[in-house]
Amino acid sequence: MNALSTDPGTGPNADPGAGPGATRAPVRDPGEAAARATAAILRDTLHGTHRGVVVDSPPGAGKSTLVVRAARELAAAGHPLMVVAQTNAQVDDLVHRLAVADPELPVGRLHSSDPDPYDPVLDQHPSVRTSAKAGDLAGLDVVVSTAAKWAWVKAEERWSHAIIDEAYQMRSDALLAVAGLFERALFVGDPGQLDPFSQVGAEQWAGLSYDPSASAVTTLLGHNPELPQHRLPVSWRLPASAAPLVSAAFYPYTPFRSGTGEGDRTLSFGVPGDGSAVDAVIDEAAAAGWGLLELPARTTPRTDPEAVAAVARVVRRLLAREGAAGSARTGGGVDTTALTADRVAVGTAHRDQAAAVRAALADLGVRGVAVDTANRLQGREFDVTVVLHPLSGRPDATSFHLETGRLCVLASRHRHACVVVCRAGVPELLDAHPSAEPVRLGVTVKFPDGWEANHAVLAHLAAHRVPYVPS
């Protein structure tokens, strides 16, 4: 990793020598550490001399909050602002947050000309104007759209500022298409999530700073290594049981910590366990934050019917046992919410697996649970997640299944607990398939590699293992 963040918020978890932040006095309060980091980011964005500022944000570290705050402050300072996100769902979410945070702020939602181009909830905000033409939104303080839509905009005048959200998931060529629209930009994203990809080979450009299939941040920093880089140091989403594992397994050189302490997040059930393995793994996850439901070793098709059925049963029992998720309030006391279907998600590696789980849930009469692939769960948050392990039942470990970001997304969506469903034998499978990707000159090697991250997660999960023999 080149150029670790030098913002003062890196203190608390940084071990000696991990980065410049380690030399500072540790900040005990996570809120204060995060506030310091945010203040430094806003200072560079509003008053810095560089054309770009990069912010690395681990899962649930308040990236959206930062984007909303930066947008409001830039608008308040009189800078016309364009915001670039990667998907329509992200754009709608951001516009909604902006409108809730500041109902007076004039916000434009630039959208496509397809049917149903944006979430109708935006129509409830009087300060939000929607249009498929950039010209209709000229003069608004903030205009938000996807990178794909911005690429079609031909602007006479440049925006003075831009915010690029999910910049690590944006491809370099997408940035090339929109970078002429703004003078300066704040790039925000999570380096640990899935890298952008291309359907066709792009090896011929590997190692070039502007490799069109690389991430936007790689290209940006390749050409502008002097840009200030910041890091948000606290994950507010991940519970105390998950942050250390996710930090160590996926962010070994840029550690972060959880904003909540041991025991601040609880998960309890009104209906006691029925003695089955499914209930046992739910109880284990409720107590420890992690549970591994392990099916007997077997090579299976991708849509392993037994594993899919096990996932569906876990979800059904999670919802049937009258779960309650408790979060300690800052001033004392506990907020308790019923664990309803919309607070639970299932994550898979492949679309056909997601489709199989959806069908299995429908057969069990379970509705309203989000079931999707890692790519589509990126950036989302749930109380409890059930994950079908990407390597479960596989005869081989391909680079797709070993991709660090895939496992990182799946293992970092939850606020309370995560249940992983997997066939036994994955550690042996990993050992039989060491990473054998060609090394390309000029390409910065990414750490950790998926092989190592997979082993780290499995080693941790082994302590929360519940064997399960499907009947």
Add this chain to the structure above:
Amino acid sequence: MSLITTLARMEAAETGRAQPAATVRHRWLAERPMVFVPLTTAGEAGAPLGALVGTDRAHPLLLTVRQPRDRDLRFAFLGDLADAMLPHLESAQDDVETEQRGDEVTELCTDAPQLLVPNGPGVDFVRLLGRSTRFRRTAEEDPETPFPAPARLPLLGRWLTHYGERARVPGSALLLPMTELLVRHWATGQSQVEDQHLGALLGWLLPEGRTRREGPEARDGAGQLLLPPAGPATDPAFDNRLLAPAVERYDAGLPGAAERLDELIASQLRPTWDLMWQGLDLLRTLPAGGGVADRWRRDRFSYTHHRDRVRAGEPPQPRHDDAVTAAAKLASREQAQARLEAQEALDDPLAMAGRRLAGEAFAGEVVEVVPEWTEGGRPRPRPLVTVRTGDHPHLSERGKVHRALPEEYGGGKQSAEYVLDGPHREGLLTVRLLTGMGRGKEPAAGSVPEPGDRVCWTLFEHTPRGGPGLPDPEDTPWTHGGPPGGAADALPVAAVTAPPPDAETAEDFL
């Protein structure tokens, strides 16, 4: 690999014979392709050892480098190769048709020369030849140059570079490897790595009795492979026991050594040459798919554009693409990939079966049609069509689906959206037709399927749309290093932070 290909491979493994993976031929085959079988020297990057080249199956031209480390011999070889290949590569330049594009009239060559090599590494070798020769200077260009290249060699380098680059475009056919062509159309019961061996691959395909019964790794009593590899790399046993002593005899100037070397190199090339033509025979038994001509037309445009660049006296292709060119190439290749996948599926029920099994399409019989119209002053037809199908497409509510309209209706495309409301009925899917029904209140005759009709809907678009434009190279933004030609042009990522390379030492010039 799609489920249907996996099934075909398993069937091939069980029967010992290749199974069809396509019902039509998905790549253009020229009437008179040029076949090029190159060999390279082990341990010496970019040093050709020999080649068979030509358009006549019975009379290939053998070119050899009798001492691969002798650069004079190497350039004599490349000069001969230019003389052999350029007449073919330039043969279609002058036969043109004109095409009206808006106000502009453009020329389009009516045909383009095709180049076939045995395998993927053969394509890489073509690129390598292009890279190593297109910047060479001839005596005509630069009388001062100490080692002038043969007159037409840099031109060959530019053509080979163009063909090598075009070969990266999915579905293109200017330069094709035979193994890839065969693997696209037939499934064998061996691994994908083994499929890269042309001889082993054809062993699954050719009628029994026309192939060796031994495996591709079988050797004779002297330890030599019965079937030499299809190159460009040679077999180490051949290098060590036959080639090296023969080169030594040649270096010593012994009589007959040159002829012996030619014989040896030919013995490694000729079996592959014959297999290439047998593979072509097999491919020609398949009728061409419907989209093949369209993709070949794009190849002809690519050929014509390169011809124009050469004629305009433009310099050879740069060493690296600039940021805008790289992004534009990637975008056009992604579009070509989507177009290829859609066209293959529409041309070939076996390809469509793969998409149906992957949940990207569904086929079935229409069981119910309910006419409906839009509300408003000028009602438009929006009929509901219910299809009985055993497929399980990954449809979401109001998800778009597409189909090709029947030929009797005049072809064209129709879009519809998936309708979720109403009770779920097993095996029945309902879509609402949106387009392709003409302009009137009543849908045009034949544009709405009737109960009993077979229909096939796809979730992917049949003609994928192009992306937005990119800035001109001179407007490359600061995020990508600014316009090319500046100091930050084409920096490897590592070069920004990496220390400078070690200073050159005397050993570097050994």
